[in-house]
Amino acid sequence: MNDSAVFPDGPDGAAHVARVVRWLAEDLGTGDVTTEAIVPHDARAEALWVAKSEGVFAGADEALTVFRALDPRLEWQPQVAEGAWVAAGTELVRFAGRGRAVLSGERVALNIAQRMSGIATATRACVRAVEGTGARILDTRKTVPGLRDLDKKAVAIGGGSNHRMGLYDMAMIKDNHIVAAGGIGAAVAAVRAHAPGVPVEVEVTGFDELEQALAAGVEWIMLDNMPPARMAEAVRRVAGRARLEASGNVSLETIRAVAASGVDFISLGALTHSVTAFDVSQRLTGLRLG
Known part of the structure; x- marks a missing residue:
């Protein structure tokens, strides 16, 4: 997990400008x-x-x-702090x-800011x-292709933490990997053997798989679609030997009960795959020649 994600190309970087x-x-x-x-x-x-609604x-x-x-000399005066x-x-x-x-940049600028603000608001x-x-809130890889860095930046602005940025910085062993191996x-x-030193997480759906993951000495275990009572039992069995992440069908209505089970992290794909845009209006206040 990246507690503060490192984005290789910031808002002024050549790749982002392109x-x-x-x-x-x-x-x-x-x-x-x-x-x-x-x-x-x-x-x-x-x-x-x-802002036309409340949020982050x-x-x-x-x-x-x-x-x-479109205008390299455009003057920009924020009235509130980001976040x-x-x-x-x-x-x-x-x-x-x-x-x-x-006027020509209005829609593209608003689209990005409204999406990022929506993600940050849901995360908050x-x-x-x-x-x-x-419990800490995590994002997932369920992001729009090409916008992952911005989606994850918005989660961090909202107070959440970034999970792996991609397939390269952490190994996530899921059901199909287990079958294949x-x-x-x-x-x-x-x-x-293939990537020594890379953090390893294993997805489990029951206590037998949980014990196998513990026996393998992994540092991170994902409890997939377990009800809170079973999560609490998993927390008791693990007893601090690995980090525990709850995932699967977590909503704002159920998240408190999930957190109360004692898990370390809760990941929600909905933060980035089901974004409700934060409503922002652009208003022209003056137009003059020269």
Whole structure:
């Protein structure tokens, strides 16, 4: 698990800027016919973002990268800190730049910030729901291809922790791997021989598999789709010999009971695969020539 994920290319990195340019190209195509018809080339605009619901604001850096790809001199003045819980009606950021850039970049910038804010908001709700239990909230690999770093960054902004970034930084032995290897012990041995030093996690569905994972000496065990009472028994049997992660069909309604079982972590794919966008509105506050 990455307690603070290392993103190899930040919001100002060349790879991220190139990705933003591709996003804009998808939207702009041969040109923004509406904006180009209405807004003079030399017009300057002032605008602001306003929250239309309550939640956690995230994605400001990424939104700025979008606008700066169209206007490198765009001025950006955040009104709240990223990661802040905001009420509906809160001004989030004020900015000014080329009028066409402000309007043509609006949708792409909002799409990213609204998605990241939605993920951060859902994560914060889960973190609050398990306060006092010691359980930590994890994300999964159930992210939009090409957006994993941003999805996971949003989870961290919301107060959650990042699980493995991909298939390369942690071994996760699941049911099909166990079948392919001929058992949990054989699967663990094969992974350790192939990638010594890489953390190993094993997914288990019952106590027999749990004991096999413990016998193999793994440092992390995922309890898959177990009810809280069985999770509590698993915690008792493991007795601190491995980290325990609860996963599978966990919701905001059930997460407190899952955390109360004594598990160390709770992972939720819904944080990133079932995102409810955080509603943000862009408002033009001024337009002038030159």
